[in-house]
Amino acid sequence: MMLQIQKKQKSNLLLKRILFFKSLVAVFATGLFAVNSNKEVFTNKIEKNSIFKSIKGLNNEQIDRFILGKSFFRIPWVESPSATTARDGLGPLFNANTCISCHPANGRGVLYSKNNELSRDLVVRLSIPSNNSKMHQEELYKNGFVKEPIYGAQLSINGVHGVKYEGKPTLEFSEVKVTFPDKEVVTLLKPKYSLKELNYGKMQDDVIVSYRIAPTLMGMGLIELISNEAILANEDIEDKNNDGISGKANRVYSVLTKKIELGRYTWKASTATVLEQIAGAMHNDMGLTTPLHPYENCTKAQKECNEAIIADKYEFDVTEDRLKSIEYYLTHLQVYKPKEDENFKKGLNLFKNIGCASCHITSFETKIGEIRPYSDFLLHDMGEELADGRVEFKATGSEFRTAPLWGLALHEKINNEKPRLLHDGRARNFQEAILWHGGEATNAKLNYMNLSKEKREELIKFLGTL
Template identity: 40%
Template sequence: MPSLRHALLILFAVLPAGSVAQNTAEPFPWAKVQDDPHLSVVPRSASEAARIAKVLTTHDDFTAPQPFEELSGGAATVRNTGDANAFSQPSKTVDFEGELTFKLGNGLFRKLWVSSPSSTLASDGLGPLFNARSCQRCHLKDGRGHPPESAEDSSVSMFLRVSVPGGPEDGIDEIEGYLATRPEPTYGGQMQDFGLPGQRAEYRLDIQYDEVEVALAGGETASLRRPTYVAAELGYGPLHPDAMLSPRVAPQMIGLGLLEAIPAADILAGADPEDRDGDGISGRPNIVWSREFDRPMLGRFGLKAGMPTIREQSAAAFSGDVGISSTLYPDAWGDCTEAQADCRSAPHGDGDIRGVEIDDEALDLVTFYSRNLGVPARRDVADPEVLAGKRLFHELGCASCHRPSFVTHRLDGQPEQSFQLIWPYTDMLLHDMGEGLADHRPEARATGREWRTPPLWGIGLTEQVSGHSYFLHDGRARSLLEAVLWHGGEAEAQRDAVIALPQDERAALIRFLESL
């Protein structure tokens, strides 16, 4: 592995500071979100920008790896431990004091919350309705969740988001194009499948799969499983007739701080909502309202980029998944609605000196932990089959959405993510993925057919870390090939090209993905 000093080499700036590749057909005023209020940014100099742009020119040599390509997270890259702990290491750039903070955050991430009242005042406040008793329960080993294997499977990390269409009064004036929705009037914004004693769980998730055969070139076939989701055994009466359900499995946690440190202007520079270059790819940013900064910001986290920062994502998960209140989500009853009076009147854990069930100090520790989970180094970057698969990845246009590399801001007071050349393989933008993957549930500016391009770093270690090979937002794909074959919409041409590949080239493409 090259030295950390060499990996700290460069950062990316396609445009000068303050400049964004604007599409004038987009109504949103881009200038409102191209800054990064969550970061203490040291502006790049013109010479840095020129040097970086030179390094990140279009790559067309596939005879050897690119410099530092194996360092997926730049100097923050960690070694692959070879076991299920590969995603649970602190970034290489975290110093000794930071490791202590990381371990404290890990303890809170793993902590089992208990119901109120309790003598353990620092750990009470669970629920009253919840999906999990800890963050680790869904993000097991900081990896990817999965749907149930059977009706008796209790190890899943999957839930349903729910909402109903809203009206003009539910929109946000500062965000043009915001698709107004509101929580489902009885069940809120998320379905909880557990309740404390005396509380009814909201539902049980039932999934039925139908197998769909896909013919591949060379006489091969693949089978996709098409899911049907049912919210069964509803505990509080029927859902609203216009309820929109979106199944979600927990995503992997690595590299979040590096994604958070990518300049918003660089992400926006890749947006092409009207497909003016005619390549069939129309990436759009999701613009969301930040509770922390009380302003619109670029959405980065969540399957539809519905959260602007790791801290807000963490606070929202505590509220919706565990029923734990914070200063950002102060309702002690979590996601319970006015229709769930027993839940709202149940004992809560916010009656002590903290005022909320997780205070800002503890939330900051969890945020630091989540921000600094290291990305393992790539494997086999010089393998001839991997290089052949990489060439196909680029030639087929996969890199149009799964952009290989970015560079993070130079940051004051945040050295762990500062000035890093990273290889996440995402553009952080929303794309129409077709009817097959549509959940028909908008989220901020994201439509019911759009999803944020997921980062691919670490994807080849999924089975090692999580013990399964299920992919996509709901875990329907049982392999990387199945995940590719579910692509539609803007990625339909790429999917069809993969189907038409000779068997050995298709295998090389998958081999490349497995190396990430």
């Protein structure tokens, strides 16, 4: 009987997925963005809710769509079964029960919670080296990495009733002194990671653990407007211009198109579209099924997790309409843009002169005009000190996507504290983030270190306005 139920589940899920993917054809043909001018998109207000509002120019139907997506983004999901059928299905394993809990006011996450414990905004990604087996090769092609066999792709710090959470992360820092040519000495914090309370046994010995702090959600719709050609124009894998920078695009498998696409999102550019990014986060962070991830995030070794699945539930936790509404919400948020006065222009020139703009490209042209994400969306080798050892499609263990810098000015207003920077939040300020740069960014870092203290402060002030 159970086998028949499981077969019926898979049949229903397969049919729903086919219908879902067919419905996306119109979206790819027409594009996501509802306006054709950047006048409706940008705001220069530095407020807590600056990027929590919709772009201007939406009609009543579009505003309703935006509000619907916002509700699924910010209202908590609950364990199934529940009277709240529109928002049940949380878990069985999960990190957070709302999207907004990791992306406050759609901004960057924080490293520590108010009680000085590691925040759930910091997730633990897990993988193991490939053994070149057929199964591992398939995982590499479809996922970009090989999951840890017992704990899967991401450590879950929470579980629903009757399901033990997977474990808890710990993070300690040691101090590293850096001396500038002008004799100023600063202290960096070098992270030491570990995991505790592993409830499903020991992980594989060669597990690769990478800590990732939640990035801002600002501008996700604009990033999707940048053409592939514009991004690939900056690719220089062989460093033919001999500038020490050899950015490359990540090529990733898209579950939507069933082919290899250009990666744009995540710390290693391992996701091609906003929709796939949303579905991935819902699956990994909240244990929610979608047409893109139709099965629960339990591994075979997790007995209680598998037994918690409701056998006769054929519907996705997040249906096609709800998933698309969340996508609409995130792609139609206002985007912060600083006022470009004389001080801003001076800082921007300094930013360019020392080489930061070689990777943090200042602007792209799109169908709504110029946008300034301060990223080339390419992978760069950041050196041994920042390397996490994790492979994601074409990204090696020391390569990361150039992090967009837009929206940094809003973090302190949103979270009442300065942003923790870099992929694992180790940097307490902009200067520390610069000093951790290595690999292809070494020359830019050295150029910064050789500036006068006055000029260094000028650059830091500029970064705080972005």
